[in-house]
Amino acid sequence: MPRLELSVDQLRERALLVRRDIVTLLAHSQSGHSGGPLSSADFGTVLFFHEMNLTPEEPTAIDRDLWHFSIGHVTPVIYALMAERGYYPLSDLLHFRSYVGHLQGHPSKHDTPGIDVSAGSLGQGLSVCCGMALGARMDGASRRVYCVMGDGEQQEGQIWEAAMFAAHYKLDNLCAVIDYNRKQIDGDVQDVMGIAPLADKWRAFGWNVIETDGHDIPKIVDAFAQARSAKGRPSVVLAHTVMGKGVSYMEDDYRWHGVPPTKDQADQALRELGTSLDAWTERLRAHVSSSVAPSTNGVS
């Protein structure tokens, strides 16, 4: 059934696979973002493998839940989640950002099956999700809409236009998640352009605010459950995370926002994650059909 609701242990395992995929695909593309994808890996995994009603075999099924990453630059985690969930073979991940293959630097509807709306310019995604949620309501559909935003992205005024809109129209089928990793390109979010107190801002804009540890799987599962039960207003999950989470030398360092690891760095990272670049590359390369479940070899 499309809502997998994996167990906490299974989710932890999947999140590990996703982190390995992220590091591996970046090692091969030698271009792309490391920090945000790794901080989003845990709540991303909960969304794809527990919370959301997804239909990878039929990406446009009308009863599926809708999801959109407003932070288009975190394609490594988006593509890894999609591949692990069965939208396309894991081997596709080895062609990230290359002229061949369908995995563009930023999400592109007409290149990648399962992407509903292209992205890459920050601040636009929540508005898109407002439209999806309103449309679903017009259709009397029960599908829910999930929007992933960044914390630096909160500086874009359009997000506050959308926040006002969602509250005005009481879109309780809309759930936003903010990857609150406290970093953006030029440094700490509070130094670049302070967004605190962020929870107060969302409350003042009429939203149900849920704060959680963005790396604690059970708490994340619970946060989305709370969001689902909140009626009459939209919910936002402030997921407190660590940029680069899972790779020692990347953690909490903004300089990893937009650069990939070298192959040596990637191998070191993958060893910290219980495998190696060669082993994991092999695992990805071996998976050429999304109809066959990928092996989970190497998962400790």
Next chain:
Amino acid sequence: MPRLELSVDQLRERALLVRRDIVTLLAHSQSGHSGGPLSSADFGTVLFFHEMNLTPEEPTAIDRDLWHFSIGHVTPVIYALMAERGYYPLSDLLHFRSYVGHLQGHPSKHDTPGIDVSAGSLGQGLSVCCGMALGARMDGASRRVYCVMGDGEQQEGQIWEAAMFAAHYKLDNLCAVIDYNRKQIDGDVQDVMGIAPLADKWRAFGWNVIETDGHDIPKIVDAFAQARSAKGRPSVVLAHTVMGKGVSYMEDDYRWHGVPPTKDQADQALRELGTSLDAWTERLRAHVSSSVAPSTNGVS
């Protein structure tokens, strides 16, 4: 001296003159906005005749205070205030929105002496004032910056970008005023796109919030004084007003947002305001040099 600090009675009298000017100039242009200009007349008068350090005789003096109406559509009140304050003769008001004359439908720097930055697209003005305030601080100047916004205008996301910026840079030489008349073009602000709780939003964005009756002169005077004394953060005055204030048939009716009174309606309005269209037109026409103080004949 440039900061007039007129008495409360004098300010009430000036506000009355300004309302008469607004109605009269609209009667002659037969094009333009009535509602917002009338709701802004009282705090506008306090700004121009009490609070701000202005130099009409030398509009670009570097030590003057700076003011900018982000709601460019309220040119009737802007132009009336400027003329009464001596930027140009009152007779100029009779050529509002016409191809001849210098009073454009929306403020235009290169047409009207005393306008620092052109406007007309909502939501941009607070950002402009942030730049002015930051520049003044870089120069170590003591000049203050005043920004007038609308309540419907609060729906523009750029305002929240600017709000974040001003708080981040602790621009305490910046004071914003919101004409909180609860109306916009399509109806009540709360019906069109709710902005409440507005004070909470500004507080969550780090501002010193001062609420006041926007038609009570002493309270307005006091509100600006409070703003001046607040250190380390910008201040915003929420001026609770009534659209069309002072003209019985316009009050609290959103349909007067953007239309002028007919000549007959204008005459009726001016009689409510203690004069007549002919008398007040004559007063404006007679004042052809801004170096001569205008007559205040007809003020009850």
Next chain:
Amino acid sequence: MSQASAAPPPASGAAPSLTKPEMKKTREGFGHGLVQLGETNPNIVVLVGDLSGSTNVNFFAERFPERFVQVGIAEQNMMCVAAGLAAVGKIPFLATYGAFASCRAADQIRVTVAYTDLPVKIGGAHGGISVGPDGATHQAMEEIAIIRSIPNMRMVVPCDYWETKKATLAIASDPHPYYLRFGRESVPVVTTPDTPFVIGKANVMREGKDLAIIACGVMVYEALVAAEQLAARGVQARVLNVHTLKPLDEEAIARAARECGAIVTAEEHQIHGGLGSAVAEVVVATHPVPMELVAVRDRFGRSGKPDELMAAFGIKSPDIVKAADRALG
């Protein structure tokens, strides 16, 4: 093929009068078109940014309140909300002033609407200097340049009430993003309810081989008046109504260059990047001939009466006649 959609020649009694033209608002054509669409297609939804009356989406709002979405003063959000609605199967039309539709939401149009190629229909009101007293900020004259530059975007600039209504109906059934530009004031009706309208096919409004006047929007009327005046002097000007700016009817334009040998373009838009340069792109690549561009010469507008402004900014029929004389050298 353009011939196929040629308008009935002015000779025919059906042709509207140029001397005493009926005056109607193009934005009402938009408003009435939306109501007609609403009646036939339940997926049509309409969004507005606090400008229901001046864009005439109020007609739709009254009839179909449940499919009308008031967004308030937030054009960026409106553009992307429309995209989200389109992503779940709706056919969203949104409306605001063209200055804000094209500029305030340009990034949203480019990335979310156009790159995704969603069927968002953008109604840009108050196009051109004829907006009048509001002045420069509200006189949109850059939309053609902006929208043409964005891949996947289509654009229609209808010439009168009937064409605006037909365009509104036509773009609803093409699953791609469109920008529809219309004006504020009542303008002369130069087509009839039966004048053919095919997206991407220019209409020959008047035949002629000495010169081609290529126009869009309200300038089609000015072009027809200019053609009359030129005819009185023995110059037979073809008048081509290029209502679709993108995709452009390159064949009709190339044919005009080849058959007429000289071209005057006429538009209520800035001279850089508008209809004139779109036509020039085709002319130099197919059949280079002398051209004169009648347009606003890279200046901001100002307050005034619509006609007064069009004359002051040099885009009335006499300016077209003068340009024709220059083009014919």
Next chain:
Amino acid sequence: MSQASAAPPPASGAAPSLTKPEMKKTREGFGHGLVQLGETNPNIVVLVGDLSGSTNVNFFAERFPERFVQVGIAEQNMMCVAAGLAAVGKIPFLATYGAFASCRAADQIRVTVAYTDLPVKIGGAHGGISVGPDGATHQAMEEIAIIRSIPNMRMVVPCDYWETKKATLAIASDPHPYYLRFGRESVPVVTTPDTPFVIGKANVMREGKDLAIIACGVMVYEALVAAEQLAARGVQARVLNVHTLKPLDEEAIARAARECGAIVTAEEHQIHGGLGSAVAEVVVATHPVPMELVAVRDRFGRSGKPDELMAAFGIKSPDIVKAADRALG
């Protein structure tokens, strides 16, 4: 007058090599230019939207932290804050990616910056398909169309490191708003520190009378390479570097049309409303001749290596040579 600012002929030893060109980033020319300005002019301030490194304003930030303003991810606000700074006597340079500078803040450019005519200097990084792996959303290719359409705006698209640095210095001393477009990758150096640079005056990079190749930005190098190949076949192509898109050097363009009789334009921009159509506007109005436009053909970009993309999108020197053959056809 353009003659006055003609580059030293390639004959002279000073001329950079086309076969083994020195590679430098144009954005570093911007960054180094800002530092030089900061040293001499205390009114220079620099703003950025969370992109200090990729726009190279980090050079200025390190030297003059007190005149550096970090705005975060808020391009609309950044544009108007810059306007406010300009209104009180500063000379603000701001930087972000061109896609966001030109589109996200287009309304702010039009109304607050351009209509007020304030000396705001907009640095648009990541211009063109050569941005590479980031893909379509980050490959700005509409800026020329958008900025040219807005009155009072000026625009410079320098061809290499030196020209970018000179342009940065030059626009600071002209009290009007400017848009400066530069790229991401290292590109061939085709000028020298002493190559003249005058705003509004095109540079003749190579003389020739059989055909004129008119280019801007990195395409000037591709044009020079194409000219070499054409020369080997006996076709002497003039290469005109139109670094200033607005105001355009209409005289140099008209002369090229008159003296060469055929024109190829080359730009790393969408075909509608870019350099090609700007040149076409002049050509049809002065001296109509056959033209071929080498540009991105109204398509969004995609991920890939810069060179791979330029070839795939048909804007490398071989494409210019083919276009030349068609134009001379």
